[in-house]
Amino acid sequence: MEFLLEYGIFFAKVATFVVAAIIIIVVAVQSSQGGGESAGRLEVKKVNERFEQMESSLRDSMLEPEEAKKWAKEKKDADKLKAKEAKRLAKKASKEAAETSEPKQKNVYVLEFDGDMKASAVENFREEITTLLTMATATDEVVVRLESPGGMVHSYGLASSQLARIKSAGIPLTICVDRVAASGGYMMACIADKILAAPFAVIGSIGVVASLPNFNKVLKKFDVDYELLTAGEYKRTLTMLGENTESGRKKFIQDLEQTHDLFKEFVSQYRPILDIAAVATGETWYGQKAIENQLIDGLSTSDEYIAQCVKDASVYEIKFVQKKSWQEKFGLSAQAAIENSLDKFVNKALHDWTSRH
16 A cells, blocks of 8 residues: 555656646746647538538438438539539630620638627738738628627727728628627628528617716725826716716716717618617617518528528638647636536536435
8 A cells, every 4th residue: 555655656756747747848838839820710511512422411311322322423423523513614714704794703711700898800801801801892692690688888989990891892791690690790780781580589689778877885884095086077977886966867867879870871772771769779679570671681590591592603601710828728628627527517416316205
């Protein structure tokens, strides 16, 4: 037992030393390479190929072996003919480019924006839009799967400006909403040439809201003084700790109203068919009612719309992925491990409680 104990202590020391050495080496490598590496990478996937693979897998499961083999052979022959014809047309088009006005095959670029309060996704979103603008033309289309309940005005203003770049380039823009596009989310959506939403997607909330607690009465109760010094009459209108005045409150509401007016003007600029007075009340509507209020143009899930695009266009998903440092990767792994342990603990506790009752 004594030997095993000593061996365990020795092994723990060696393991600690090895882990520490690895961390030091990794940090050194990261530091030496950090200046020359890109902050992220672009991932491009052709959706058409994924659809074909899904169809092929389903057929393989449903058909008898001989039928599946026959279908695969027929498809292979058809693909060869299709590729040969495409090559012939491409060659012909290159020779007659100066004479023909026949449009090129349409490309559809699919982006995703999953918004939080700070519209954090805009950092990757701007990279994706910058990239597709180097290739996309007026004969193509950009489809954005948008999900956002809104958030900070300036953050969503920047996100909306990114979509406006697509419109300025003359490229058709379609926004698809599967769950929610409210407040800042609708600020983004209204820029599109076409807005599609699922039947129960939440749309609207063209309004502005602000709230903050005030602890001044609590501080007074415990004889705590709070001093706030400002230069400028309205440098600070409402505070969390000081005693708020009626004039400060009035100014704060005035600022909210001005922001709301800017919001309404922005929506009206990009979607003039709206009765802005009727819909800019801060209310939300589900898909069908949103059509009646002309907030959207049709009912469709993003999956349904993209599946239609695949039939007559080349569809590409574009995603910019930020490069994570080893510290971030380690943190995410630790977080996942903790969450997994907590899930197991909660599930076991619930199971034990259910068994006893």
